[in-house]
Amino acid sequence: MSSPTTGGPEVVLRLAGISKRFGPLLANDAISLTLRAGEVLALLGENGAGKTTLMNILFGHYVADEGTIEAFGRPLPPGSPRAALAAGIGMVHQHFTLADNLSVLDNIAVGTESLWRLRSDRGGARRRLLDLSQRFGLAVRPDALVGDLSVGERQRVEILKALYRDARILILDEPTAVLTPQESAGLFDTLRRLTADGLAVVFISHKMNEVFAASDTVAVLRAGRLVATHPTASTDRAKLAELMVGRSVKPPAPAPLSPGEPVLELAGVTVASGHARPLLDAVDLTVRRHQVIGVAGVSGNGQSALAELVSGLIRPDAGQVSLKGSVVHHADPADMVRRGVARIPEDRHSAGLVGAMAVWENLIAERYRDPAFSRFGVLRRDAARAHARRVIEEFDVRCPGPDARTQLLSGGNMQKLILGRTLAYGPDLILASQPTRGLDIGAVSYVHSRLLDARAAGAGVLLISEDLDEILALADCVTVAYHGRLTPLLPHDRVSVSQLGLLMAGHWDILRDILPETPRENGNAA
Amino acid sequence: MRLEPRTDTPLALRLLAPIGAVVAALALCALLVAWTGAPVLRAYGLLFEGAVGSRFALTETLTRATPLILTGLAAAVAFRAKLWNIGAEGQLYMGALAAVVVGGGMLDLPGWALVPLVMIAGMAAGGVTLLGPAVLKVRFGVDEVVTTLLLNFVVLLLVSMLLEGALKDPMGMGWPQSAPVAEAAELPKLVARTRLHAGLAIALGLSVLLWLVDTRTIWGYENRAVGANPRAAAFAGMPVNRIMLRTALLSGGLAGLAGAAEICGLKGYLTLDLSPGFGYSGIVVAMLAQLHPIGVVGAALFIAGIFVGADAMSRAMPVPNYIADVLVATSLLCMLVAGLLARYRLRRG
CATH class of the missing domain: 3.40.50.300 (P-loop containing nucleotide triphosphate hydrolases)
Structure with missing residues (x-):
């Protein structure tokens, strides 16, 4: 089952023409990628570029509308995380999927044993875990409760969980979002050890410096399309940024x-x-x-x-x-x-804006009792709409108008709305x-x-x-x-x-x- | 098959959803009607005729709709703010209780003063009944579904106790009923020689008023914001707890008013069977109306028509009038499905 293309290590994963549509949005548009053993592929792209959708298709959470996936030369049945696991694909989600009240060992072994077995082979599981932990330099304490671990340690547990299930292809979704720079460096060390052992890694990111720190190849997605695939060494930050955004960006x-x-x-x-x-x-x-x-x-x-x-x-x-x-x-x-005080909240969806309400209603949320927007308890809707039109214009909020429902706006436009609400004063x-x-x-x-x-x-x-x-x-x-x-x-x-x-x-x-x-x-x- | 959220629900679909739900409910219940051996179309024909087919039928339906509009508004107002008031039945009885106490002859006032006073007393009693659970919710996070639901039974037992004791009508020949309210406390009839009373005008006026408050005033604005996203409302500086309590007073007050209006417009005195579940039917009304104050009127008329029409139908055919309960319950279930389909799109794969 060697790679059909000549030269280089075996191709372990081949995505061909993957397309996925959500309503009017084409999240993935005919994406083709190959991954070789021992390679770290960085999937770079802005939010909404389709990175996570693509990986969710690969792992069987979504079914692609078109296209095929081959893992180790065999076609991967769509829509089945179980099949993906069996084919040796492991995924580490951005938000960890661990049970806080169980030990590290239990978290890793859970789901790998048959339900009908009366006794679990804890000794064997422990030996296997310690062996993996040593081989890849992923230090963990098998009996510690996951709830007591630091974020970096939890991530190691997630990776070990995938390795324990014989993953040969590891997908990491924005793995450094929660880590300190030192922890990130540790993660990149781990990735190098994994690839030295012949594993292949896909890691999703929108941070440029990580791409250079950790990857061999970088694939750039923009608006659902694969716009470029380059060896990391032969490209630079400015070029990647331009590919990602589609124009040049000044710091x-x-x-x-x-x-x-x-x-x-x-x-x-x-x-x-x-x-x-x-x-x-x-x-x-x-x-x-x-x-x-x-x-x-x-x-x-x-x-x-x-x-x-x-x-x-x-x-x-x-x-x-x-x-x-x-x-x-x-x-x-x-x-x-x-x-x-102009306040820009951490969580713009749940604390900043009322998604079900109109843009103009959100824009007056901090000042609706101001005489400009209400008199004797009655809203001055025309004045509020006019204010909204000014803010939309001045802060370049892309939306159909003051009466658009806020939850239909993109994240960036929501943030502009919040800026407009507070900075206008x-x-x-x-x-x-x-x-x-x-x-x-x-x-x-x-x-x-x-x-x-x-x-x-x-x-x-x-x-x-x-x-x-x-x-x-x-x-x-x-x-x-x-x-x-x-x-x-x-x-x-x-x-x-x-x-x-x-x-x-x-x-x-x-x-x-x-x-x-x-x-x-x-x-x-x- | 899977469900995908729609980015926007077109107005036509929002209007079509309750109609589709009603049609589906009628179709499902046709199976039950057919099971009794009655011809389905004729049964529904009689039901329709019994609901709106004559002057008498129409006034009966409107009379029946009056408390349903008010309890429907009570549920809609509360549900909008995510205050799950299941206790409209109890609040209705508290309102009725206040009406027979205040309007029971202890105040010698002319009608133009007594009627509003009795109505306000009914609202206050209903509002205060919901205030307790609402305070427990905002202060201690006690689930108001449980407290409001259980309070219904407490109120019914209280009413039962009073009707056997302090409020028992000495002229009632031993029946557990209160003394009738004073003549000056009675709501005027809207149509002579029918049961239709001015409570309907109050209910219709309130639904329009609530719609205006909801869309035009900062009260409505605050209520909608708190209902849709309390965290964002608090972040923007709205007094979320105060708004919740205000909503509770209003919701309970509307249910209490339904009780007071039934007493002063229709029954005249309080018994334990004042309400055939108006408080609970109000929830169905509000859901069918998608919590819209004007929609509540239409939904209440529909449900009142079903109940009144089913009575007429069951007199003419061997179909029991319980079919009305089944129809109403089925329309609620169908409405929940229709609401889901209006918000999501069915997709294959």
């Missing part, structure tokens, strides 16, 4: 500005969680006008609490929040809006929580330029992001969140990605190297 360039008076000051702010460790632990932070402060960190280290605090959704249990010099006592979201402080998560490159650069425009106009920006590239590109100063605490502000030109990675993992001893002079403590830092 954001913040102009140097001297910071003005403080707009947001947190002094010793603590937010309890009900558990032993508070969500925010005696945090000090100052954001000034003409300044972007980036908050980096692995998710779950207090960023959400910080965002909810500044949004007015929660109140501090101890400490003080001040806006433009005046202390905020009984914060609520409406109060924060009145005080000039010249805010003093902008809270931008994961403002570009899940957006494509075009929309990302739009959001970035809007944030920088607001900074130039005199707003302070608190940028909370898990994307280090974004933080380093936009922020004047960076602080790292770890276990509810924040490091002192670090000037963006004095700190490297790898230093940030160490800080994100809790190695705060290196702060001494970054800030040699006695730093103003920005939290009760270690």
